[in-house]
Amino acid sequence: MRHPVRALVVSALVVGLAATGCDKNTGGTGTGNEPEKAQSAIVVDYKGETPTPAPEVEGATPGGKLTIMQEGDFEHLSPQQIYVSNALAYANLFHRQLTGYIEDGKGGPLKLVGDLATNAGETTDNGKTWKYTLREGVKFEDGTPITSKDVAYGIAVSFSTYGVQGPQYLQTALDPERAYKGPFDSKGVAVPGVTTPDDKTIVFTFATPHAELPYLVSYPTATPISEAKFTKEKYETAFQSTGPYKIKEYKRDAYLDLEKNPNWDPKSDPIRHAYVDTVHFDFTVDGESETNRVIAGQGDDAASIMTGNVVPAKIAEVKGNADVMKRTISAATPFVRYLYINTQRVTDLQVRQALNYAFDRDAYIKAVGGYDVAEPASTTLAPVVPGYKKFDEYPGANGGSNGDVEKAKSLLQGKTVPKLKFCFANTPVNQTVMAVIQGSLTKAGFTFSSSPIDPAAYYTTVGDKTTDCDIMAGGWAQDFPDGDSTLGVLFDGSKIVDKGNNNLGYLNDAAINAKLLELRGLADRSQAAAQYGDLDQQIMKAAPVIPLRYDRFFSIYGSKVGGTFASPLWAQFNITGIYVKS
């Protein structure tokens, strides 16, 4: 998934670096994540044992208006186009898919369950064929029952122009050659690999096993669309809801008002509640005004949530206000930043290890805004990835976080390391931060030639296998909560191609490739999850990256908001059980 693209925030011109130091969430609802708690497991409900309706949220009261403040409008709400984290989080209010997630604010395991379908998927041939059966009582907002043909049509749309900006995993799995162009350009042709034997059943058939399918059909790619009601571009602002809320009024770039969908049946939904009467998205804010408004909590703002982090300039003020801190949530997110070390060029393992030892994490975290918005990273998996294992292969001297320059120097003894070409996307933040990183590595004797690259061309340049960059800045967030969505993308040498690589360390280790393949083949993803932590450690021993930081969610909710917590999946507030205190 992607971070939202933000407009220029003028207040960024006047922000200072925030004070540092860890804090602990003491969320008013008592359900906030604590920084040290990580999402370490996933339960995939293949058997359909999750109860409906979803269990009541303790203390929840119905009614009221929830305001969600967001800087700028959603890029897309037409389901097959949704891929940005905030839209993925809030589309839960009105779009349903075959499967979905139940997040636990108390640190329990993440659950992947059947949403429109009765379970997370049934396979009898290790993932080559998957069957889903729709629940009883699932309807579009106009009262029309949702059929498997509507789901198939939604997937067909995802192959077309109206799905090109959404995730492409399901489409590529179904049609690796991408010959099918969707229901408009490939008129009369069925979606490859998708059949609907009856109105309740949809079957996916693949040439090779796809154990990850239950995750892929949790994306809005698998949101049903009624062919008769699909209005192409207009669907962005006038879609048929399948969830608990539907559009009341949508004024692009200004606001989106949702009201309850009378044709949503809670008995058909194991994930969502609809406690509040109306939801108001306000798109006319920026980070500064979001923070100010939620802190002040005047009028409707008392029942509001932010979608962005508290701006750095306000962190000290927030931390100094005990009342506000009670409704502040600080939690891990799926976003991790790295420096990839090009193993094709920096072939000496000890040099790569020395780079890791020399990196001053403390100086770096302070440079990017402090420990409230970032946490030093030592793994390639984010703490929210199921199977995450906490370890540090390259600890700082005396257990500190300023690196171990002496250790790095000893590893480099007797070696002549040429000047390393250090590539990064040329953004104002990177210009500052990369200088800090280079400063710390220089202490161990490394020398660099900086190569800032136009952000628009950055990934094309460094994703070219023949790149002459030795070190490349980058980041990643899992697309679905499975170790393979990070390790299988970033470190699988068998996937290296001439251009368009995600494996920017160009690591091609036979043992790691084999282990990835083995884990990918496990049909039960709950079992597979546990093994990715060890594999992460094995990868870090080969040092194809310097993990820089885990981004943190540091945000405030209004004093009248209850039943929310940080979503480990989307780095947003979880809104499936949110309510307004009466």
Add this chain to the structure above:
Amino acid sequence: MFRFAVRRVLLAVLTLFAISVVTFSLFFLGPADPASTMCGSKLCDPVTHARIEHDLGMDQPAINQYASYMRGVFVGRTIGSGDTAIDCPAPCLGVSFRTREPVTQILARAFPVTLSIVTGAFVVYLIVGIGLGMLSAIRRGTVLDRVSVGFSLSFASMQIYFLGLLLTYFLVWQTGLLPRPQYVSPAESVGRWAMGMLLPWITLGLINSAVYARLARAQMLETLSEDYIRTARAKGLPIRRVYFRHAFRAAVTPLVTIAGLDLGTQLGGVVITESTFTLQGAGRTAVLAIFQQNLPIIMATVLLAAIIIVLMNVVVDMLYAVIDPRVRLS
């Protein structure tokens, strides 16, 4: 006067044509790769990339793309082909790369916001700035003059994002005296529109009025030292008539030029003011489009700004000719 007007308009059309060619070349033929930024996958596979480029019409020769774009501006066009084609009526400025929404619709939402900010602030800085400058010149050396000069120096040296954030902090968040800035269509409620725009008006108005006060004072002082003013006063004309009938008209002429050009520039998008107060006007829309490499929106906002500035130049030239007959003669 007619020939003068025709000459100016023709020059304006030529200028706009040149701007459209240069802008189009810069944005559409430059190194930007919007298909990659739009691609759903984190790194776009070549098939999808080619598909997006085709959808955007970026696989066509540049000259065809330009011709098609300009045809759309005047007669409208159909973007894409087959069942996924979009009908874009004139003046068609393309469709957003992101949402496939016609750019004219996006600008139709954003421009009233900019127009509201700029016209309100324009009134504030003309009245306050010119008024203060004139008074200051007439009362040269008095306390009023010194206060006026101090005002000019203070506000002229301030930045919008500083004064705007400061005023917002005190007037909105600390004291609650003003509502937070927001745009409400005047068609919906004139009162809420005016209240929502008050802070941007005050901020932009104060900063610009400081400049106008200085200019107006200098112009008025210069005019007041002219021989014809001395003659008018010697003739025994009432002092009020000398100031407002004779001096003011002459002093205001250069200010009209500056005000007209300022207005034109600002109508193209007051990026900093819009960003400071989080108002989704043309400037902020353009900035977001730049972040997204949304070329049709960037192109349209640049063209819009150019059209307004060129038009304001024509208007200023005409107005100048009306105010000062010597211009017509030349």
